[in-house]
Amino acid sequence: QNDPLVNEFDISVKEPETVSRFLGNFNFKTTQMFRDINFKVFKKLLTKSKLTSITIDIDSSVINVEGHQEGASKGYNPKKLGNRCYNIQFAFCDELKAYVTGFVRSGNTYTANGAAEMIKEIVANIKSDDLEILFRMDSGYFDEKIIETIESLGCKYLIKAKSYSTLTSQATNSSIVFVKGEEGRETTELYTKLVKWEKDRRFVVSRVLKPEKERAQLSLLEGSEYDYFFFVTNTTLLSEKVVIYYEKRGNAENYIKEAKYDMAVGHLLLKSFWANEAVFQMMMLSYNLFLLFKFDSLDSSEYRQQIKTFRLKYVFLAAKIIKTARYVIMKLSENYPYKGVYEKCLV
Template identity: 25%
Template sequence: MTKRRHTPSTSKVRRRELGFKRKGDGRHQERIRRPDPCRIHIEPTEKNLTGVAGLAPFGAFIRELGVDAALSRSFSRLKTGRSVVYPMAAQMRLLMDSALAGEERVFGIEALAVDPLFVRLAGGVVPSIDTVYRDLCRFDEESLEALHRMVVDHGLALVARRKHRFVHIDVDTTVEPLFGTQEGALPGPNPRYHGRPSYHPILARIAEADAIVGAKLRPGDTSFGEADVPFVEECIDRARAAAPSAVIYVRIDGAGDCSALMHAVAVKGCFFLTKARMSPDLVGMVAHATGWRTIDRDADGRPRRQVTEVPFRRSDWPDGVRVIAVRTRDRENGKQIYLWEGLDYTVQVFLTNEPVEAPEDVAARYDLRAGIEPLIGDVKHGWGCGRVPSHSFNANHAALLLKLLTANLMRRYVLEHVPHLASWRTPWLRRALILVPGRLARSSRGTKLHVPERSQLARWLN
């Protein structure tokens, strides 16, 4: 007889990682009693308490990586002259610290300006938000490209940590609904706010490292297509430089059924994997396809999932495109089509130029592309990439890239120092590593930052 094992509570596991120590053996038998908060006296006597103690070790980490020096080299030209009080590199680091602390907008700097550690890292004086807004508007195309290169370089550094046999580049777009008159805010594809002006950024990640290796802010009326071929080609070139011996796959959703894109990927010596555009001629071929092979059955032995290769080709496709149809009885996510009356099947069709992989393995490889969705959700809601700070399109593009740069640096920070937390998303990482209470103590020997002994930050520092 198998003994039943109880799954540990996730809340307790993370509570322990965040430094909470349970009483005794973890079982508290006595009935608790909440104290009267009116009997707790508050005295505003401490001036050196901080709520973002994690900014200090993170700042030391990225300084060792050369990030501060790179920002100074690349962006000091945007603000020159003897009268400059807030250098451009310092302003960019200020915005990165603000994003680390969980502030999604420039206005959040006002709240952080009362924190002594944040002020000290800002150079002793936090600028007015009007100054920060003006500095964001200084970005031009050259500086945006330099900032994008920094995002990519730190994403590829995560890929280069170890050798990879396969590298999967996932490309996807997302929608940022806007409620103002920002430059470039135009109506376009918007599944939630129909007709709402928006931005339509495009992102690329390498799945093996869950790292962002490409990003571009685009007006809301921009769809994915032939104009994005150079973006995909650049992503391929960067991935090959980081993993020269790896086999590269490019995975895109239904928008990837674009002849120019498929030709570009094939010319680069890579494999594409995408959903097919369900045109009437393709639907007809799938409906009359034969040779369905069962790869999974239900408890009653009935076919539950079947695959077949369809002899279909469009005239503008490159040579060697395989059309793989998968029909299933499961109610899965994504758009699926009913084609057979009396059969409870829905079908999905995939395209690839990979010549030998089994059809079911092609479908399974495409399904792993779903990992980009939580990453996009994390950068939008964990890093505030869905918020735009300015009327200027370039300023909003710069703010997006700064947040993505911070996200890649945080990923490197976690893998370097606390790899056992690598599966956590940004809100939990922020609680464990950044939003840590502390006290600044200054003396003739320098400045010390005291943090709680049981915090995650203190444990790995020790």
């Protein structure tokens, strides 16, 4: 409220208590409305992009809390062991760097809980005849229910599998041949199923030579000098391409970090669970609106810039406020290197 620029342009800033009281009125129904709005904003961005195929990464992340917020509980929390937390489920479109949907969960929620329902919701909201969707997930989502859901919706999937003995025993069999691809990765394929699965599926296996110190330890097991990684997929990508495509999933982790630290998603401090869910949805709405702004107003080279980079280039500026009889003018430095881009954004 004491910011001179805020005062100059007469921007109304509500007291924290007023905002907190407003957010405290949210419930499941009203927060779901925010989720619907987020779907619409994403669809607008998707339409503008004219993409015919997209990759949706589903992942979860822990948000620590320090008070007694509703729904927070002790769960998997590698940074603050034993601390109460929330567990947020995210879905991002890799090609657009955009938030598709997500929701806040209790801290003790298992990674894959609610994923199948989320996938159904995503497909119902954005799928069209001319759009192909591939869902990419880590081993926390390696579950036949999730796979069957994606298959029933006519979509593709690429999921890192857990190294169950059913898979490792086949991959280390002496009859299995690994082939080195153009990028140097050694891969092979299995068409198999786990014990309780209904049908065989395609598994791509990648093996990586262990460090020399580990290999120096004698072992009687066949293939013990390698680490093995398994991926289940219904794509037609070549084996090595499957591994390379999965490795790009790291982008989603960067998007989550950007949301947590640059959009303050990592700070859900209100007592009400639904108030915190509403704050989360509004933050992610701002995130996508910012992407829309960049898509419409900036060069394509600027689109994937992180929010903190954008702030340094276009927000944290030295400028003068000059008043005339009719106007209030913000005057930038003559040496400001991004002046042309800045002026273009204001048109």
